[in-house]
Amino acid sequence: MAEAEFDRAKAKTFTQLMVRHLEGAAVSIMIEVGRRVGLFEAMATLGAVTSAEVAEKTGLSERYVREWLAAMVCGGIVEYAATERTYRLPREHAAGLTGASSRNLTGMAEMFPLMNRVIPDVAEAFRTGRGVPYSAYQPDFTGLMDRRSRPRYDELLFSAYLAKPEGLVPRLDAGIRVADVGCGTGYCIAQMARRFPKSTFVGYDISSEGIREARAAAHGLANASFVVQDITRLETPAPFELITAFDAIHDQADPAGVLRRVCAALSPGGTFLMLDVWASSELADNVGVPMAPYLYTMSTMHCMSVSLAGGGPGLGTAWGHQVATRMLHEAGFTDVKLFERVDPANSLYVARRAEAS
Ligand SMILES: C[S@@+](CC[C@H](N)C(=O)[O-])C[C@H]1O[C@@H](n2cnc3c(N)ncnc32)[C@H](O)[C@@H]1O
Known part of the structure; x- marks a missing residue:
C-alpha cells in the first residue's frame, strides 16, 4: 500500500x-x-x-x-x-x-573550512542545546569577517549606510561623539575617523584579538580609540550622538539588553545605525530567496550557536525585519526606519532615542 x-x-x-x-x-x-x-x-x-x-x-x-x-x-x-x-x-x-571588490564571491566560500571545523561542536550542541562559544571560532573568525566585510565598507559605508539618516553626514563633519559596538577589527571606525576628523570615535568589542588589530590599523588617528568591552555591560562616561552596529546584534547573547544599553548610551535625539542581515522573520517568506540556505547554515554553524552558548535566545542570522524592528521599539527607540537591501545582503535600521521632553 x-x-x-x-x-x-x-x-x-x-x-x-x-x-x-x-x-x-x-x-x-x-x-x-x-x-x-x-x-x-x-x-x-x-x-x-x-x-x-x-x-x-x-x-x-x-x-x-x-x-x-x-x-x-x-x-x-x-x-x-x-x-x-x-x-x-x-x-x-x-x-x-x-x-578586491565585493563582487568577488569567493570570500563566502572562505567561511566553509571554519564551519566544517566546528561541525563536531555544533553536532554536540544539537544534543545538549548549549551552543558553541565564540572562542571555538578563534583565531580565524575575526580575520575572516574582516576580509569579507571590508570591500563592502570601502564601497558603501559613506555612500549608502551613513548617507541614509537625514543630516547625519553634516553632523559628523561638524564633530560628534560616535561609538561602534561589536567593531571587530575596527575598520569602520578607522574609515570614519579619517573622513570626519572633528568627530571622536570609540570601538567596542569583546574580542581582544579584534581590538589588538583595530589599534594597530588606526595607529596615528588621534580621534579613534578601542576598548575590549562586553557591550551587554556598556557604561559610558558621556553619551554618544551616534552609535553604529555593523552585523553585530543578531548573534548577541543578550540582544535585547544590548539594544537597551545602546539606547541608554545615546544622547536625547541620538541615532542608532544598525546594519544587519536582510531577511524576513517568517521562514515562508525566505523560501526561494537566493542565499537563504546559506543564511540558515551560517546561523546554525555560528550566529545562533554563539548566542545560545552565552545563555542567549539564539535569534539566528535570519531574525528578520519584523523581530528586529519590534526589539528596537521594545529597547526604547521611538522612531525606527528600515531601509531594505542597502547592499545585496543587508538592511539598515535607523533608530532614534527620543528627544528630552
Ligand atoms: C559578525 S562580527 C562583525 C564585526 C564587524 N562589525 C564587521 O562588520 O566586520 C560581530 C562582532 O561582535 C563582537 N561581539 C559579540 N558579542 C559581543 C559582546 N557581548 N560585546 C562586544 N562585542 C561582541 C564579536 O567579537 C565580533 O567582532
Missing part, C-alpha cells in the same frame, strides 16, 4: 536536487582551494591555456592544477576546448571570482 503511494517522479526530482546540492558543496571546496593558491587571479590574466601553462605561470603542481581545472570545468566556472586541451576563465566569471 505504502509502495503504491510512493511518487517516483517526486523522488527523481528530489534526487536531482540532492545531486545539485552535493555538486555545489564540492565545487565550493575547490573554489576555496583555488582562491588560496591564487588560481583564479592567475587564470584571469591568461587567455586560453593548457594545464601545463597554468602550472608554469603559478608555480603549482601540474597534476593538481589539472584536477582542479577539471572540477572547475564540470562546475561551469572554467571553459574547456577539448581539441586544444585548453582552459579559459571568461572575463564575466573572473569578475565574480577575483579582485
Whole structure:
C-alpha cells in the first residue's frame, strides 16, 4: 500500500536536487582551494591555456592544477576546448571570482573550512542545546569577517549606510561623539575617523584579538580609540550622538539588553545605525530567496550557536525585519526606519532615542 503511494517522479526530482546540492558543496571546496593558491587571479590574466601553462605561470603542481581545472570545468566556472586541451576563465566569471571588490564571491566560500571545523561542536550542541562559544571560532573568525566585510565598507559605508539618516553626514563633519559596538577589527571606525576628523570615535568589542588589530590599523588617528568591552555591560562616561552596529546584534547573547544599553548610551535625539542581515522573520517568506540556505547554515554553524552558548535566545542570522524592528521599539527607540537591501545582503535600521521632553 505504502509502495503504491510512493511518487517516483517526486523522488527523481528530489534526487536531482540532492545531486545539485552535493555538486555545489564540492565545487565550493575547490573554489576555496583555488582562491588560496591564487588560481583564479592567475587564470584571469591568461587567455586560453593548457594545464601545463597554468602550472608554469603559478608555480603549482601540474597534476593538481589539472584536477582542479577539471572540477572547475564540470562546475561551469572554467571553459574547456577539448581539441586544444585548453582552459579559459571568461572575463564575466573572473569578475565574480577575483579582485578586491565585493563582487568577488569567493570570500563566502572562505567561511566553509571554519564551519566544517566546528561541525563536531555544533553536532554536540544539537544534543545538549548549549551552543558553541565564540572562542571555538578563534583565531580565524575575526580575520575572516574582516576580509569579507571590508570591500563592502570601502564601497558603501559613506555612500549608502551613513548617507541614509537625514543630516547625519553634516553632523559628523561638524564633530560628534560616535561609538561602534561589536567593531571587530575596527575598520569602520578607522574609515570614519579619517573622513570626519572633528568627530571622536570609540570601538567596542569583546574580542581582544579584534581590538589588538583595530589599534594597530588606526595607529596615528588621534580621534579613534578601542576598548575590549562586553557591550551587554556598556557604561559610558558621556553619551554618544551616534552609535553604529555593523552585523553585530543578531548573534548577541543578550540582544535585547544590548539594544537597551545602546539606547541608554545615546544622547536625547541620538541615532542608532544598525546594519544587519536582510531577511524576513517568517521562514515562508525566505523560501526561494537566493542565499537563504546559506543564511540558515551560517546561523546554525555560528550566529545562533554563539548566542545560545552565552545563555542567549539564539535569534539566528535570519531574525528578520519584523523581530528586529519590534526589539528596537521594545529597547526604547521611538522612531525606527528600515531601509531594505542597502547592499545585496543587508538592511539598515535607523533608530532614534527620543528627544528630552
Ligand atoms: C559578525 S562580527 C562583525 C564585526 C564587524 N562589525 C564587521 O562588520 O566586520 C560581530 C562582532 O561582535 C563582537 N561581539 C559579540 N558579542 C559581543 C559582546 N557581548 N560585546 C562586544 N562585542 C561582541 C564579536 O567579537 C565580533 O567582532
